[in-house]
Amino acid sequence: MDVRDFDFHLPEELIAQTPLLDRTASRLLVLNKETGDIEDRKFPSIVDELNEGDCLVLNDTRVMPARLYGIKEDTGANIEVLLLKQLEDDKWETLVKPGKRVKVGTTITFGDGKLTATCIDEAEHGGRVLQMNYQGIFHEVLDELGEMPLPPYIKEQLNDQERYQTVFAKHRGSAAAPTAGLHFTEELLNQIREKGVHIAFITLHVGLGTFRPVSVDSIEEHEMHAEFYQMSEGTARLLQEVREKGKRIIAVGTTSARTLETIVKEHGSFREASGWTSIFIYPGYTYRGLDGLLTNFHLPKSTLVMLVSALAGRENILKAYRHAVEERYRFFSFGDAMLIR
Structure with missing residues (x-):
């Protein structure tokens, strides 16, 4: 078909x-x-x-407020992360942009270090598996740093x-x-x-x-x-x-x-x-x-x-x-x- x-x-x-x-x-x-x-x-x-x-x-x-904006720890390049699903412990399957900048071993920092994520594996369809590091409760950190992941065809801000x-x-x-x-x-x-x-x-x-x-x-x-x-x-x-x-x-x-x-x-x-x-x-x-x-x-x-x-x-x-x-x-x-x- x-x-x-x-x-x-x-x-x-x-x-x-x-x-x-x-x-x-x-x-x-x-x-x-x-x-x-x-x-x-x-x-x-x-x-x-x-x-x-x-x-x-x-x-x-x-x-979840699953869209995060961070920077590469080594170069300061801007990185966008979309959380897709939790695997085990604090490992998450994600999509990252630009993906070519995030290799295994790359660390991304969010919110002046309140959250860091290290790429530990590549996933299917260009995804990345990230190991999250933070203090406290993950979803409280996410509520503070994350944004609602609106689809790409929506250009307006959601108030x-x-x-x-x-x-x-x-x-x-x-x-x-x-x-x-x-x-x-x-x-x-x-x-x-x-x-x-x-x-x-x-x-x-x-x-x-x-x-x-x-x-x-x-x-x-x-x-x-x-x-x-x-x-x-x-x-x-x-x-x-x-x-x-x-x-x-x-x-x-x-x-x-x-x-x-x-x-x-x-x-x-x-x-x-x-x-x-x-x-x-x-x-x-x-x-x-x-x-x-x-x-x-x-x-x-x-x-x-x-x-x-x-x-x-x-x-x-x-x-x-x-x-x-x-x-x-x-x-x-x-x-x-x-x-x-």
Whole structure:
């Protein structure tokens, strides 16, 4: 399958640069995955799209202030570091810029020495493994020195860092936000609960694997970066009950979708589980862990466009995206949402 089959024209001005003041003020495109029919709605109408007994599955990961700016200890050259995932002890897999300046043995210092990092190994895709050295608690140091790792297509400064966190963010560990969840407020979640809809939480710490460009021509040759996931016994039991009663499971975001599919694929049903997933979902894949998906609009030729195409069909997705462009929907992390039902 050719990557170019998932390309579409996106005017740059449709890439949302800042979040809306009201999280729920986004637009909502509703796509029927069977018929391809499209409806233009406002995001609060998500309540009307859910039925009593359905279950909404949210990713409660919390984004780390994972971008650090430091200098090489020997030359004073500026170095940018993006933390991807913790390995063991105080070792981290990272991306560094410029990478050619950071060889094994290089030491980078941050915040006048409050944190130093020594490169101890090279990782896949040009990454570096850094050994961190500091006094006190690492995440407190990171809160002081780090910045929120906004995607490169966002050029504007983010004044309120919490707008790149969901209101239910809990478990710190992501290098990027699960952006479909950014549309919810506690008030809207309570309205959903009052309708008799279950709300369940899973955790997937978002790395760069979800967003890394596909650099091969054939989809089958692309390899996903592994990301850590976790599902509790309570969530697994709830999802099993929902499924047994014939109600729907709606994943909020592609990260929730990948977690659900990973667990059902590996265990045959929902169960308490944790581990690393590198699942790659594209057309030809049969979903077993969800019935619908709430998601934002994704980059052309990305693995995420392929994931939603596996659920709704490539033609339906590209038709929906063309419609979104024509109707001036806002795209990507701070953009509008699409419900595939």
